[in-house]
Amino acid sequence: MPGDPLRAKFIAETYLTHAVCVNKVRNMLAYTGLYNGKEVSVMGAGMGIPSMGIYSYELYHFYNVDQIIRIGSAGAIQDDIALNDLVIAMGACTDSNYGYQFGLQGSFAPIADFTLLEKAVCSARTRNLTVQTGNVLSSDMFYNDMENINAPWRKMGILAVDMETAGLYMNAxxxxxKALCLLTISDHLYKKEYLNAEERQLGFSNMIELALSLL
Structure with a gap:
């Protein structure tokens, strides 16, 4: 599940054989095809936990999906992470109130499925990819009126910021x-570096191929 439905289209057309478009509702494109003889679906998730929350809930509960691998972009906040590096989200902090619905008397720690996580780390090593595994932050806000809002998270060792992982992990x-999130660094929030729009939409081949290797 990439965030961008056009990235789902790109993946289907580039990596899958006999791909068929199975959803166009609200232009949230979804395709089912074959990858190395195995049936796989790829679908957009949209932006933010509310959108990911809806689609992943329906896939898990209404369509008998057993595992979802999110592939997305993220903004790095640690100095030793560079553009195009891969981050495997072992856990996901959040400033969202999404977890309120579960009635928990405390803070829930959303984490990845360990089997998928272990396979991803091993596959990344065999591919000699530059990967970091750790905690990310799923924020409800892309633009934030508070200055230096990420500084406390940076001090706590958070690797990068996205907008969907925590919601996916909670739903799973x-x-x-099962759920796992793979992130490609598209910008660095402290170094003021970023990939352009075309690089975000059509790039990320290492992340896509790593996700497909887990099937």
Whole structure:
């Protein structure tokens, strides 16, 4: 599940054989095809936890999906992470109130499925990819009126910021299903570096191929 439905289209046309478009509702494109003889679906998730929350919930509960691998972009906040590096989200902090619905009397720690996580780390090593594994932050805000809002998270060792992972991990936990998030660094929030729009939409081949290797 990439965020961008056009990235889902690109993946289907580039990596899958016999791909068929199975969803166009709200232009959230989804395709099912074959990768190395295995049936796989790729679908956009949209932006933010509310959008990811809806689509991943329906896939888990209404369409008998057992595992979802999110592939997305993220903004790095640690100095030793560079553009195009891969981050495997072992856990996901959040400033979202999404977890309120579960009625927990405390803070829930959304984490990846360990089996998928372990396979991803091993596959990345065999591919000699530059990968960091650790905690990310899923924020509800892309633009934030508070200055230096990421500084406390940076001090706590958070690797990068996205907008969807925590919601996906919570839904997976509640459904008793599997989830993993792979992120490509598209910008650095402290070095003021970034990839352009075309690089974000059509690039990220290392991340896509790593995700497909987990099937």
């Amino acid at each position: 936990a509640r459904a008793g299903k």
